[in-house]
Amino acid sequence: MTEADQGAYGPSWYAATVVATPERPPLTFDIDVDVCVIGAGLAGLTVARELARRGWSVAVLEANRVAAGASGRNGGFVAPGFSERIGAIVDRVGLPRAKELWALADAGVEYIRSTIAETGMREALMHDGRLAVRSVDDADAVIDHAAMLRVDFGAEVEAWPTEQVREALRTTYYFQAVHFPKAFHIHPLNYALGLAAAAEKHGARIFENTAALSLDPAGVRKRVATPQGTVRAAHVVLAGSTGIGAVDAPIAETVIPVSTYQGVTAPLGEKLFAAIRYNGAIADDRRAGDTYRIVSDDRLMWGGRISTRVSTPWRLKAMLRNDIVKVYPQLAGLEIEYAWGGVMAYAVHKMPQIGELAPGYWIASAFGGHGLNTTAMAGEMIARAIMEGDDRWRLFSPYELVWAGGRLGRATAQLVFWSAAARDGLHAKIARYRDRARREAEERQLRYAAEREANRIAAEQFRIEEEGRRIAEQEARRLAVEEARRQALERARLAAEAAEREKHERIEAAQRAAADAAREAADAATMLARQIEEYKAGQAGAAAPAPPATSAPAAPEPVDPVAEPAAPVAAEPVTPPAAALDHHHAAHEAAAAEIAAPLPTEARIEPEDMPTPRKARRKGGGGAKTAENAAAVLGAGTPPDSGR
Numbered sequence: 001m002t003e004a005d006q007g008a009y010g011p012s013w014y015a016a017t018v019v020a021t022p023e024r025p026p027l028t029f030d031i032d033v034d035v036c037v038i039g040a041g042l043a044g045l046t047v048a049r050e051l052a053r054r055g056w057s058v059a060v061l062e063a064n065r066v067a068a069g070a071s072g073r074n075g076g077f078v079a080p081g082f083s084e085r086i087g088a089i090v091d092r093v094g095l096p097r098a099k100e101l102w103a104l105a106d107a108g109v110e111y112i113r114s115t116i117a118e119t120g121m122r123e124a125l126m127h128d129g130r131l132a133v134r135s136v137d138d139a140d141a142v143i144d145h146a147a148m149l150r151v152d153f154g155a156e157v158e159a160w161p162t163e164q165v166r167e168a169l170r171t172t173y174y175f176q177a178v179h180f181p182k183a184f185h186i187h188p189l190n191y192a193l194g195l196a197a198a199a200e201k202h203g204a205r206i207f208e209n210t211a212a213l214s215l216d217p218a219g220v221r222k223r224v225a226t227p228q229g230t231v232r233a234a235h236v237v238l239a240g241s242t243g244i245g246a247v248d249a250p251i252a253e254t255v256i257p258v259s260t261y262q263g264v265t266a267p268l269g270e271k272l273f274a275a276i277r278y279n280g281a282i283a284d285d286r287r288a289g290d291t292y293r294i295v296s297d298d299r300l301m302w303g304g305r306i307s308t309r310v311s312t313p314w315r316l317k318a319m320l321r322n323d324i325v326k327v328y329p330q331l332a333g334l335e336i337e338y339a340w341g342g343v344m345a346y347a348v349h350k351m352p353q354i355g356e357l358a359p360g361y362w363i364a365s366a367f368g369g370h371g372l373n374t375t376a377m378a379g380e381m382i383a384r385a386i387m388e389g390d391d392r393w394r395l396f397s398p399y400e401l402v403w404a405g406g407r408l409g410r411a412t413a414q415l416v417f418w419s420a421a422a423r424d425g426l427h428a429k430i431a432r433y434r435d436r437a438r439r440e441a442e443e444r445q446l447r448y449a450a451e452r453e454a455n456r457i458a459a460e461q462f463r464i465e466e467e468g469r470r471i472a473e474q475e476a477r478r479l480a481v482e483e484a485r486r487q488a489l490e491r492a493r494l495a496a497e498a499a500e501r502e503k504h505e506r507i508e509a510a511q512r513a514a515a516d517a518a519r520e521a522a523d524a525a526t527m528l529a530r531q532i533e534e535y536k537a538g539q540a541g542a543a544a545p546a547p548p549a550t551s552a553p554a555a556p557e558p559v560d561p562v563a564e565p566a567a568p569v570a571a572e573p574v575t576p577p578a579a580a581l582d583h584h585h586a587a588h589e590a591a592a593a594e595i596a597a598p599l600p601t602e603a604r605i606e607p608e609d610m611p612t613p614r615k616a617r618r619k620g621g622g623g624a625k626t627a628e629n630a631a632a633v634l635g636a637g638t639p640p641d642s643g644r
């Protein structure tokens, strides 16, 4: 970019990223053309292109450089509609005419899109979509508005709820929004330069640094004077916006020049994406509200503020930075690399001035802050009116040229703007306050609900733990009882086994004892029998000379241990000799002792009444009987079987 470019386009990001463009020489001669266009902004360039491409000769006079005015400095939003709100238009002209006006404005959007496509201006088109966000919370109003645009005007729009808006734009500054998916944004300087090139391609001649100084609209050939040449033309189109005072002061008095500003940040990287996740153009609904979009991937272009002062504020960068951070505090610390201003023309009614002022004398002006689509629409419409007599421009006749009040009008406009801006600001503040209060209340409610839920969960957990403990204790008790029962059974089983074992031992012992007793009794009987034999033998020896007094005793019967004791044997008294008597006495004693030993009991002993060996001895009594028998036998000196 040359120094001249820098001077014309200002310190803008557009100038820093402009496509190469030739410098066009000024008009230094007189020239005759079909149409003379005053002003090479978007309005003038569109008229020129449309006429030129249909073979008309066109001369464009530009006081500065092509698109050095608002057309090369604006925010680049291309969307349907006008500066005036659609509701106010309906109020003024009625719905049917409002629909026609809207259709024209919509055609302006398509004109830009198709021109970019036709001319291959890749450097001009940027991104689709426009989001008109609301700074006050009114979902119903947004839905109504979107429905009205869709139904009455056939606009393709969507109503976005606050949540969706805040998902795309990470700020609590906004509520609902109307989304225009078919709108888009452009690099307006590159677009205007592309348009100029397209017009020139079809033969239009553009003279830069050539101000129109005066105009004589009378007659068939109108004359426009410039510093170094005159243009004579059948038609003159006034497209100089706020710069036409010298050409037609009364007309110039019908607009108010309004300044507005743009800035572009240094690259913000990921921070920008974290704050803004929408690639279209964003505009809030306040008068002179903020307008912004992402450019060059990670820079933020921010526009806003208006003033009737034409000069650029010296603190512009700081002002724009504050405006950004107010909405997106997360971007604090950003740096504004480019900042510039531009001047727009506003009519009192905020609608464009489009029409024929006098035969062959046309005006395309006062596009205000909505000039991209409307300049395209106006340029195309005036070209057709000139060429074909198309009189659609008459649709704008309700918006006649109204004196804007001159200096006083400007001062009034500033006051009106300030008070309106203050009102908007107040409404937005109240809405934000309400929103904050509502969100705080909601957060509080959520907190309470969370606490309640946490308490409920804790109580439930406690209950479950208690229940678990209770069940565990119950189970432990049940197991303990079972164990005790099992141990008792085990002990009983062991005791039964021990008892059984002991019973068997006792039986065995009893059997052993019975066997011993039987054996002893048998031995005693044997011994007794032998003693009796010996005694008898001794008796027989002593009484040998004398004939025996009695017949020889019969051998003793074996003793039946279980038989009833035998009745004492009746024997005749015998008197032994003294020595024999002593010996006899000792033998008697021994036999008695032997015989006193227990007798064998019954061979079969019932387990239930198992006598112990000692008991058997005591109980049996057989031994005592045997001893008695023996004693009786010995005492009587009679063999036990004598007398039988």
Ligand SMILES: Cc1cc2nc3c(=O)[nH]c(=O)nc-3n(C[C@H](O)[C@H](O)[C@H](O)COP(=O)(O)OP(=O)(O)OC[C@H]3O[C@@H](n4cnc5c(N)ncnc54)[C@H](O)[C@@H]3O)c2cc1C
Pocket (backbone or CB within 6 Å): 038, 039, 040, 041, 042, 043, 044, 061, 062, 063, 064, 065, 066, 067, 068, 069, 070, 071, 072, 073, 074, 075, 076, 077, 078, 079, 210, 211, 212, 213, 239, 240, 241, 242, 243, 244, 245, 246, 247, 259, 260, 261, 262, 303, 341, 342, 343, 344, 345, 364, 365, 366, 367, 368, 369, 370, 371, 372, 373, 374, 375
């Ligand atoms: C900062 C800013 C942001 C904007 N953002 C948007 C936006 O996002 N979307 C949107 O739709 N609109 C926007 N606008 C509005 C839009 O840019 C304008 O409405 C539109 O560009 C007006 O175009 P124009 O051709 O009528 O005027 P201009 O672009 O101002 O063109 C007028 C031209 O006439 C020339 N001229 C004046 N007097 C004479 C003379 N006597 N002799 C010769 N030449 C003369 C000037 O030098 C100038 O080049 C914005 C405006 C500004 C300033």
